[in-house]
Amino acid sequence: MTDKKTLHSLPLSEAISIAAQAISEVMSGRSLTEVLDQLEPHERPIVQSLSFDALRKWIRSHELIKQFVPKSPPPEVDHLLSVAIALFLNENTDGKGYAAHTIVDQAVSACANYDKTMYAKGLVNAVLRKVSLIVQPPEGETRFPPDPIPMFVPPWWRANLKRNYSKAWQSILFAQAKRAPLILRVNQKQYSREQYQALLNEVGIASSPIEEVAGVKLVSALLLSNPVPVSELPGFYSGAVSVQDAGAQLAATLLSPGAGERVLDACAAPGSKTAHILELADCEMVALELDGERLGKIGGNLDRLRLHSDQVRVIRGDASKASWWDGRLFDKILLDAPCSASGIVARHPDIPFLRREADIKSLQQKQRGILEQAWKMLKPDGLMLYVTCSVFPEEGEEQANWFAGVHSNAVRLGAPGQILPTDVSDGFYYALFKKNGP
Numbered sequence: 274m275t276d277k278k279t280l281h282s283l284p285l286s287e288a289i290s291i292a293a294q295a296i297s298e299v300m301s302g303r304s305l306t307e308v309l310d311q312l313e314p315h316e317r318p319i320v321q322s323l324s325f326d327a328l329r330k331w332i333r334s335h336e337l338i339k340q341f342v343p344k345s346p347p348p349e350v351d352h353l354l355s356v357a358i359a360l361f362l363n364e365n366t367d368g369k370g371y372a373a374h375t376i377v378d379q380a381v382s383a384c385a386n387y388d389k390t391m392y393a394k395g396l397v398n399a400v401l402r403k404v405s406l407i408v409q410p411p412e413g414e415t416r417f418p419p420d421p422i423p424m425f426v427p428p429w430w431r432a433n434l435k436r437n438y439s440k441a442w443q444s445i446l447f448a449q450a451k452r453a454p455l456i457l458r459v460n461q462k463q464y465s466r467e468q469y470q471a472l473l474n475e476v477g478i479a480s481s482p483i484e485e486v487a488g489v490k491l492v493s494a495l496l497l498s499n500p501v502p503v504s505e506l507p508g509f510y511s512g513a514v515s516v517q518d519a520g521a522q523l524a525a526t527l528l529s530p531g532a533g534e535r536v537l538d539a540c541a542a543p544g545s546k547t548a549h550i551l552e553l554a555d556c557e558m559v560a561l562e563l564d565g566e567r568l569g570k571i572g573g574n575l576d577r578l579r580l581h582s583d584q585v586r587v588i589r590g591d592a593s594k595a596s597w598w599d600g601r602l603f604d605k606i607l608l609d610a611p612c613s614a615s616g617i618v619a620r621h622p623d624i625p626f627l628r629r630e631a632d633i634k635s636l637q638q639k640q641r642g643i644l645e646q647a648w649k650m651l652k653p654d655g656l657m658l659y660v661t662c663s664v665f666p667e668e669g670e671e672q673a674n675w676f677a678g679v680h681s682n683a684v685r686l687g688a689p690g691q692i693l694p695t696d697v698s699d700g701f702y703y704a705l706f707k708k709n710g711p
């Protein structure tokens with residue numbers, strides 16, 4: 274959010290300049306999370322806010338750039354303009370933010386911060402002045418834009434949604450173009466939801482419980498009326514709460530872990546769902562992750578939430594292979610598979626710019642490899658929950674049908690299946706299997 278706290282963290286011109294360079298990195302194929310992770314702590318909130326908004330407003334900002342710069346500007350200038358124009362568009366939609374002259378001045382100064390854009394000060398100044406007249410018209414004239422603008426997605430992605438959701442495809446894109454709300458998961462080992470809500474009230478943070486998603490009751494989810502930095506959340510650093518989308522909170526709930534059960538989280542980093550499972554029950558947990566860098570985040574999360582014990586092991590390994598396994602079967606397996614992440618675009622607006630159509634087939638193969646191996650590690654009568662944060666049926670229902678088709682001992686139990694993005698939930702897929710016999 275471009276709120277008061279972030280306004281003063283960094284001069285706006287510098288933030289625009291860094292955000293524009295972050296956008297350039299995304300356009301050359303780098304994940305925005307990776308780019309943002311490299312920033313200084315005081316830079317991150319405002320740069321993240323500006324770059325997220327620039328990606329969310331991509332369609333509208335590029336209509337405007339095209340209107341005022343008939344010959345496409347070089348990428349560095351285009352990216353700087355897209356960051357600055359998004360600031361106007363936000364101001365227009367939520368009434369907060371910066372004055373038009375500040376945006377223009379700061380964007381022009383941002384040009385001077387970077388040698389590749391230095392020459393374009395005049396162009397940026399002229400374009401932004403014209404944009405400001407459109408988005409802040411004289412009284413009595415129509416404001417722009419009058420309607421919400423959908424998220425940018427590549428044509429193959431749009432075609433997939435249209436094919437699979439002939440009625441809902443546009444509302445999916447509209448939902449994903451909005452800023453995602455801040456949702457908390459209260460650590461039930463420390464507080465009930467009501468107790469934590471009372472703590473929030475004491476410090477003036479308004480919240481409301483999210484009682485269910487897709488018919489599954491949630492007991493820990495709290496929606497904040499306005500986002501705040503985590504440092505302002507009571508007890509955050511001693512593990513009272515985590516930030517987690519409500520749809521993601523279904524995973525541990527559906528797996529329903531019991532004390533002493535042996536549980537595998539097969540694709541665990543950064544460990545949000547591992548932690549949720551451990552908040553619900555003292556189980557014997559193996560958190561497996563292939564990516565060495567991401568693996569470290571699991572330990573960090575468990576430390577903060579005070580969930581480490583000699584019952585919990587964090588292992589680097591490949592879930593589609595057995596080389597890391599000690600041969601002891603699991604009572605329950607969470608398989609939160611690597612996927613396109615097409616369901617979590619509201620929180621990661623760089624995703625549509627990074628995915629390629631061919632990724633879906635190769636992800637499908639990976640998911641099948643992990644499903645096959647995990648099934649061999651499950652006890653008879655054990656449960657396996659297959660999860661993706663995707664809205665593409667190739668990664669959801671098609672996979673579950675394929676799996677049930679090739680395993681006669683896989684019985685499908687009740688689970689929501691495909692969940693489409695809403696105001697409080699990202700898009701997810703959930704299928705629950707019981708192993709009937711060996």
Ligand SMILES: C[S@@+](CC[C@H](N)C(=O)[O-])C[C@H]1O[C@@H](n2cnc3c(N)ncnc32)[C@H](O)[C@@H]1O
Pocket residue numbers: 539540541542543544545546547561562563564567590591592593609610611612643662
């Ligand atoms: C959707 S994310 C998991 C999110 C996590 N469950 C959470 O809630 O915090 C999928 C994870 O699987 C990991 N991964 C990909 N292929 C894997 C494999 N073959 N074995 C184990 N982990 C894998 C990725 O590095 C990524 O961290």
